[in-house]
Amino acid sequence: MSARLAACEACRKAKLACDHKQPDHAFQAEKSREAEVGSILALDLYFKLANAFVSSIGSPDEPPSFNPRRNPYPNPGYLGSSSHAAIFKHITPEGDHGLGSHQAAPEALHSDLFGDNHLVLQGADILKHLLTTYKLSAMKDLVMFWLAKGANLALAEPFVNECAQSVSQLFSYNDDNWHLVYARCLMQNSAQPLQFNDTTDLADFSAQFLDHNARWETLGIFFAAVTRATIDIAFFPSLYTTEQEQYTLRRLCTKLCDFALEISLSLDCLNDLQLIMQYENFIVHSYVDGDQSYHSWRKLGDAISSTFALGYHENIETKPNIPPFLQELRKTAFARIYSADKNIAIFLGRPPRMNKRFCHFQIPSCHNAPHSRAWSSDAQAGYRADTRWSALCASLKEEIWELLQDKHDPQCASRASAIQRQAETQWQRLPPHFRLESSLKECTQGPFERDFVAGVRLHHLHVLFLIRLLLLKSPTEPDAPIIETAGQMLTLVVEIILLRDQLTNSGTGLIWKVAYYGLPAAGILLLAMLKQHMPRMQRTRSLQDLSVFVAEVQIGTIVRAGDPNYALLSKATRTIQRFLDSTHSDTAQPVAEVAGQEGTDEWATLLSLDLWDFEAGFWQSLADHPSLLAIEPSLPPL
Template sequence: MVMASRLAACEACRKSKLACDHQQPVCSRCQATQGVCIYRTAPFKRRRIEKPILKSPDPSPSYSPRRNPYPNPGYLGLSSHAAIFKHITPDDHSAGSHAVGPEVGTEPWIGDNHLLLQGADVLKHLLTLYSLLSMKELVEFWLAKGTNLALAEPFVAQCAESVSQLFESHDESWHLVYARRLLQNSARPLQFDASTDLAGFSSQFLDHYARWETLGIFFAAVSRATIDVPFFPALYTTEEQQYTLRRLATKLCDFSLEISLSLDCLNDLQLIVQYENFIVHSYVDGDQSYHSWRKLGDVISSTFALGYHENTQAKTGIPPFLVDLRKAAFARIYSADKNIGIFLGRPPRMNKRFCHFQIPSCDLNARLNGSTNDWDPDTTVGYRADTRWSALCASLKEEIWELLQDKSDASCVAKASEIQHKAEEQWKALPNHFRLESSLKQCVGSPFERDFLAHVRLNHLHVLFLLRLLLLNTMTEPDIPIIETAGQMLALVVEAILLRDQLTNSGTGLIWKVAYYGLPAAGIILLALLKQQSHATQSISRTKILRDLSVFVAEVQIGTIVRSGDPNFALLSRATQTIQRFLDSFHSDSVPPPALEAGHDDGNEDWAALLSQDLWDYEAGFWQSLADHPSLLAIDPPLPNV
């Protein structure tokens, strides 16, 4: 007589001392109670008393043979061998699953076992120090302010709820049990067809189907929340505690992403986590950090590997909400590529020549028809609208960038005029309530809406600014149009600084607005004033310019928008020191005025030769060169923190 094999109960039934029917992946009792059903990998193995190997300071990764020995090729384009063989043996694969990975029910390959152990360790450490429920409440408080993760917006609240209910067992190896279960779920391809809705799609990575990507989204939200919420007594009351939680949440977000990528089965959810992880690093490490730059490159690589640079709407069997989500991913990644490239003075990595330019609709469940410039007059303010507008502006910035490479071309001016016409048409096509035509403080709306209007206007002004910058013969002699545009940009940035407590991040933070829009504008205005171009500055109030520059400097120096130790502090502090030296020079009676007599401007010529001629570079090098202007060398730099 053959005895039946002994079956282990799930953790929830075992802890409750209730009968379990052993159904997998979810037993009937957990299914009925919406509980999280976890089965231990070795339930009947006697626990050893000795210290577990996990506690070793440098545990060696255990070898695990790979179930799928062939790499996931991802998207293969027209020049690949697959495009030729496709005509011989047509690809009959279903559109419902584009991820290549282990079959459901098989033991997944652990891409890097050491990586998984590290991720489990960080998870255990974080949940030992901080309450998971409190972290969920922090995210909910952050969401209640009107902000969110721009691309993962539809999933953040659901992921927070799922993760907060996920971890219940707390024996010695609970973190390893959950880590492996998350890995098994992450190895499952995301299934969908033309009739799948958002709820059906997201149910594949929530509750007992939670994946490492689910944790990635949640902890990206936790990290971002610690930036926007300065005081949350349940988790932190000091800057040090706030910083510690932010770094741990960022680290776990990193591990969640890397473990998911190690499975070599790219999908939509992983791309979303990659983008949000890049944004987190831009906040935590700074916009000039190599880590952020590399993260952006990884996101772009995944976009191409998934084929989302192609026309996503032309593919069949994909539900409308997912088509629009992929368009949103492309648009935000494309915009980030242009904006970060311009900010750092580096070449772009996504070119429209090799991409199908596409932007999402403002309704997640609707497909966009007609021209990209078409807007529904009743479109509401939101992240989707910000995504569309940012991509439209980034498209024009790429065209300006290309003109910069052919500046000697005789048709450069005509092409620049055409781009300016496009920019003006784009602005006119916006819904009336998207166009900021007055002072920001006169706007009636929520903090999110105010911030949105400011960013829409700044992005438009930035396109016009770059066009005028392109047409300058030399940066040291700005003309009237660029000075006027710079004055408008600086005034709006200063107003955003003063109203910062009445603004909520609608897609870009205040520090980014200051560094990306404010610094170039301030730099051009200083160049004009240093040249004493009264004819160039007569169209705008010099008094207002000096007041805006003074406020700009004061807010940075007293630490209201950036403090010592913050990632962008070095860039902003150096720029404001140069501006302060100019203001001291301008208001000092003991120092000769900056303008030199006609025929005696050799010092200015020598200085002009030192100034960086890279029109796109507004990093520290530009401000250091500007600080070497002859009229500023006689002024001692201001004392710190004055």
């Protein structure tokens, strides 16, 4: 039996098994262990430095201490009628809301057992990098300039100006570790519940997260506004003069906004401010990552989950001790998230996640209106009005979506007709100054109002479009009603493209309008022209609109290579261009002749069976039409 060799000195000190063959391995292992211990010591030093350098931002009597442990009693959020809480509430003392209350227990809020130190440290580092690279005052000026143009964050609108003013005066850089101190203090504030009663007003509510009460949510709202401003304002010399500088600032602000949200959520004390930030963070990602991005899809899902967890899918007006302004804010949050769910579901061809069957449908009220869905004659264009109208249209879109699942039901046509009558009634109930009945160029209202009425009209046309699309036997056989509706949609989208410098975002951006409304309309019109189902005058107008659409994409005024929705728009543009070339080619066969050739029916089956799919797959299939295959694309690959 061979004698067991003693471990080498390096392995013995490192407390590692020794193979007696690779002394360098033991040395590296020891170094690795030392590095790991060093990281732990560095993290501990971070915590101690943060505690040692508490500054004037609401300096607590006791320095805050970092603790990596999490709250062992997670906040359950809203618990409905089928939950255990519904049973136990019958045996709890009167006034005790039981386990179903989504308010955190007061004793838990003063515990160190919450938060995620790793997130806090990362957020602190991003904060330091951003504020040492760019002047905070310049970012505030950018936001104020953006607000002066009439734009804003749609849901966080009441708080953006105050958050910008508060954040711009928040930080002082007296020490290398200032970012750690502020990160911890912001987290301590974020852990505090937002207090209110039935007499609380907006100013009192806002004071709980401004100035020395600033929270990570405050930063999140501010940097969401900075991100959005960089999208709408192409040149701001104190921060950026080139596209690359603009892109870098946008990405940094998005990253900090993400950390602000994740740190807040890690505290497990969901509230109204966090829900607002979740929605605005989703919108930021839809701009930065694109409407087809999984990041955007997941962010919207998170906002929906929080809506249910807070119980805002139930009748908000029946909840006690809620001040009127907060009721309206919660209705607005529900309505915007509900609308986003329907529109994104349609755009991506995925199931919606908020069903009216399980929700109390509610929208913010209109001043002086007799009931919740009515409009007053003096209603003003604004984000609240946009929220109301988009939610009303989204409600009809959900009903159309459900009909799509029962397309072969004998009652489908009659149910679709009933939805169409509802859509027309909704349109007629709008105040006259909200109804765009003529060309957008003839509209004499301001930039925000012009964009608003264009958006209102597009929502209405889209509902009619989806109804007609639902009733088609095949997407390759468009009928007169859908051709007419598609023509109106495309014409309005083209007008918006041409007048983009005279419009201010009133709820949805230019790219969304082009992709969500313009592409389906263009697709139907191309199919109609390929099948020779379009009157000559209408065909001429459609060709003009399509030509302008393609030209604007080609010169890069709508989208550029590297932009989030570039792939979708460029694919569609190449297909449209090939069709336009075919209509002007002397050598090409007439479209009607080619369309009647053998094999066209087989091509029709290549089109997506999902009637609502107008993404890249639809345009690829359309590009394979026999009449287009004979034409070499004149455009180089975009």
